[in-house]
Amino acid sequence: MIATGQTLKAVDEIKGRSLWVDARRRLVKNRAAMAGIVILAAIAALALLAPLLSPYAYDEVNYDIIACAPGWWPVETACTAPGHIFGTDSVGRDLFVRVLFGARVSLAVGLVATLVSLLIGVLYGATAGYLGGRVDALMMRVVDILYSLPFVFFVIILMVLFDRNFILLFVAIGAVEWLTMARIVRGQTLSIKQKEFIEAARAGGVGPFAIITRHVIPNVVGPVMVYVTLTVPGVILTESFLSFLGLGIQEPLTSWGVLISDGADQMETAPWMLLFPALFMAVTLFCFNYVGDGLRDAMDPKDR
Amino acid sequence: MTGYALRRILGAIPTLFVIVTLAFFMMRAAPGGPFDSERRLPPEVERNIKAAYDLDKPLVQQYFLYLGKLAHGDLGPSYKNKDFTVVQLIATGLPVSMRLGLSAMTIALLLGSFLGVMAALRQNQWQDYSVMGVAMLGITIPTFVTAPLLTLVFGIYGVTLFGHDLSLPVGGWNGGALANMILPVTVLALPQIAIVSRLMRGAMVEVLRANYIRTARAKGLSARRIVMRHALRAAVLPLVSYLGPALAAILTGSLIVEQIFGLPGIGRYFIQGALNRDYTLVLGVVICYATLVILLNLLADILYGVLDPKVRQA
Numbered sequence: 001m002i003a004t005g006q007t008l009k010a011v012d013e014i015k016g017r018s019l020w021v022d023a024r025r026r027l028v029k030n031r032a033a034m035a036g037i038v039i040l041a042a043i044a045a046l047a048l049l050a051p052l053l054s055p056y057a058y059d060e061v062n063y064d065i066i067a068c069a070p071g072w073w074p075v076e077t078a079c080t081a082p083g084h085i086f087g088t089d090s091v092g093r094d095l096f097v098r099v100l101f102g103a104r105v106s107l108a109v110g111l112v113a114t115l116v117s118l119l120i121g122v123l124y125g126a127t128a129g130y131l132g133g134r135v136d137a138l139m140m141r142v143v144d145i146l147y148s149l150p151f152v153f154f155v156i157i158l159m160v161l162f163d164r165n166f167i168l169l170f171v172a173i174g175a176v177e178w179l180t181m182a183r184i185v186r187g188q189t190l191s192i193k194q195k196e197f198i199e200a201a202r203a204g205g206v207g208p209f210a211i212i213t214r215h216v217i218p219n220v221v222g223p224v225m226v227y228v229t230l231t232v233p234g235v236i237l238t239e240s241f242l243s244f245l246g247l248g249i250q251e252p253l254t255s256w257g258v259l260i261s262d263g264a265d266q267m268e269t270a271p272w273m274l275l276f277p278a279l280f281m282a283v284t285l286f287c288f289n290y291v292g293d294g295l296r297d298a299m300d301p302k303d304r
Numbered sequence: 305m306t307g308y309a310l311r312r313i314l315g316a317i318p319t320l321f322v323i324v325t326l327a328f329f330m331m332r333a334a335p336g337g338p339f340d341s342e343r344r345l346p347p348e349v350e351r352n353i354k355a356a357y358d359l360d361k362p363l364v365q366q367y368f369l370y371l372g373k374l375a376h377g378d379l380g381p382s383y384k385n386k387d388f389t390v391v392q393l394i395a396t397g398l399p400v401s402m403r404l405g406l407s408a409m410t411i412a413l414l415l416g417s418f419l420g421v422m423a424a425l426r427q428n429q430w431q432d433y434s435v436m437g438v439a440m441l442g443i444t445i446p447t448f449v450t451a452p453l454l455t456l457v458f459g460i461y462g463v464t465l466f467g468h469d470l471s472l473p474v475g476g477w478n479g480g481a482l483a484n485m486i487l488p489v490t491v492l493a494l495p496q497i498a499i500v501s502r503l504m505r506g507a508m509v510e511v512l513r514a515n516y517i518r519t520a521r522a523k524g525l526s527a528r529r530i531v532m533r534h535a536l537r538a539a540v541l542p543l544v545s546y547l548g549p550a551l552a553a554i555l556t557g558s559l560i561v562e563q564i565f566g567l568p569g570i571g572r573y574f575i576q577g578a579l580n581r582d583y584t585l586v587l588g589v590v591i592c593y594a595t596l597v598i599l600l601n602l603l604a605d606i607l608y609g610v611l612d613p614k615v616r617q618a
Contacts, residue, residue, distance in 0.1 A: 144319075145318070145319045145322050152556045152559075153556075153574070153589075153590050153593060154326070154327070154330065154590075156574075156575075156578055157327070157330055157331065157578060157586065157590075158330070160578045160579060160581075161330065161331075161333065233444065237446055240446060240448070241446065241448065241556075241560065244448045244560065245559065245560070245563065245575060247578075257448075260448060260449060260452075261448070263452070264448070264451075264452035267452050267455075267456050268456070271456065274449075274452055274453075274456075278449045278453075281446070281449070282441075282444055282445050282449065285443075285444035285445075285446075286440065286441070286444045289440055289443065289444055290440070
């Protein structure tokens with residue numbers, strides 16, 4: 001009797017492993033993805049703490065040290081500015097602070113525009129998938145048409161028309177990126193709506209809007225999360241692309257694209273102006289991509 | 305098959321129509337027009353200019369006038385480049401952009417799929433990891449960073465290898481000389497090589513696991529024959545559907561590349577036109593780009609139908 005009781009107790013203590021716990025375990029095991037998360041957190045922290053980390057302001061002009069190399073620069077240069085660890089730019093502003101402020105703008109654009117695309121894409125995709133039939137066909141036809149537009153060109157036109165409005169930049173990029181999101185969510189929704197719990201909800205008298213928001217959307221979180229981590233770097237790239245062409249962020253505010261554009265103009269005499277912002281941006285994009293890949297492998301281990 | 309192709313072609317027309325309409329009304333929603341300058345023109349002169357370009361008519365009427373001309377292949381005069389029509393400008397720029405784009409695309413497809421197949425055949429070995437690592441670099445480093453960096457290395461510092469000077473010209477078109485093409489095409493192709501190789505690896509890994517490949521192996525076919533005859537044919541399908549997006553990406557990249565290397569393609573006209581509010585020029589270039597992308601998507605769809613009979617029946 002005693003023995004049986006003990007066995008039962010032992011059985012009780014076994015905990016079920018949910019899919020989420022499994023996924024997290026696989027993610028933690030993925031060294032590239034974990035390194036990516038750590039580095040991204042470090043860059044975000046640097047960007048947030050930027051004003052505390054340097055004695056210089058991001059728009060503090062100093063005409064005595066124009067385009068000077070950092071003190072430790074290995075190659076002989078016309079002038080050096082010790083104390084500016086990334087050197088200075090073409091009007092003598094501290095490049096380290098500017099790269100970090102650029103990180104603020106680039107990351108903010110990346111996150112906000114991704115949120116915009118997430119909101120539009122998830123609602124649109126879930127609605128199309130859930131309603132199905134003619135409505136679905138029509139809604140996805142619209143997505144198909146929009147897909148074949150060269151959208152960056154429309155963003156460029158928009159930015160020119162509305163005088164490089166900062167908020168509009170978020171909206172314009174977000175409005176470009178929601179299409180793929182809508183497709184992914186629709187595909188997931190189509191398979192979810194066949195499940196019993198949806199039928200149960202419908203039998204219980206829950207309205208279609210509540211079913212979409214309360215029951216369908218929470219179940220598409222996995223693939224959406226993967227796509228979000230892959231969208232953020234895409235958005236950062238688009239913003240830098242526009243800024244590089246002079247159509248994005250305006251002075252004295254800055255972003256990585258603006259800095260890279262300035263650096264490219266000066267690269268013969270002051271290569272550090274190109275190298276540091278480019279390095280920060282490349283590392284960030286690299287990390288986002290690895291985290292995205294890691295998440296995908298964690299959620300859907302089939303391809304490993 | 306002809307019916308399928310015809311259906312796709314007819315399906316492309318509304319898309320083009322949407323693009324023209326959207327671009328037209330977006331340009332006109334802008335504050336400021338092409339003839340607003342610092343110096344105020346006398347009102348009657350301004351009225352005459354506007355009348356000459358139909359800008360005095362109601363917007364909807366302008367739209368239909370534009371559509372009517374477009375149907376005859378007339379994109380109107382350029383507002384800022386006097387004495388040139390938009391069609392003339394595009395005709396001078398398009399060959400340059402096309403040569404750049406097509407070269408980049410060809411290189412990306414060939415090299416990318418070769419690398420991808422190689423990585424798939426050596427899955428989870430060092431060859432796989434190194435190709436995929438480099439591909440990740442290619443995806444994350446944007447065109448506007450690679451272009452100045454390559455210019456710096458090959459143009460300004462100059463590279464000497466075994467006594468040969470490998471320096472390349474960093475700008476200008478020079479009638480499309482090979483040396484002038486190398487850097488721009490490389491810059492354009494790099495990210496696409498990366499994406500294509502990742503796509504190809506993914507597809508190949510999946511195909512190599514399929515039953516019919518196991519059957520082929522069991523029959524004792526050589527590895528080479530299995531890959532070339534059986535696996536590649538199925539693995540190339542995702543690549544075909546990537547053709548359209550690839551062209552769109554290359555066109556976007558060419559905006560940057562033409563700007564940096566100072567090449568006389570239509571990408572430069574687009575940026576100039578957008579900054580100067582040269583409505584007709586911008587509209588013309590957007591329509592031209594959109595047509596190209598739609599055409600290639602169409603081609604890809606039809607090709608897909610040829611390669612995969614399942615699609616045709618649907």
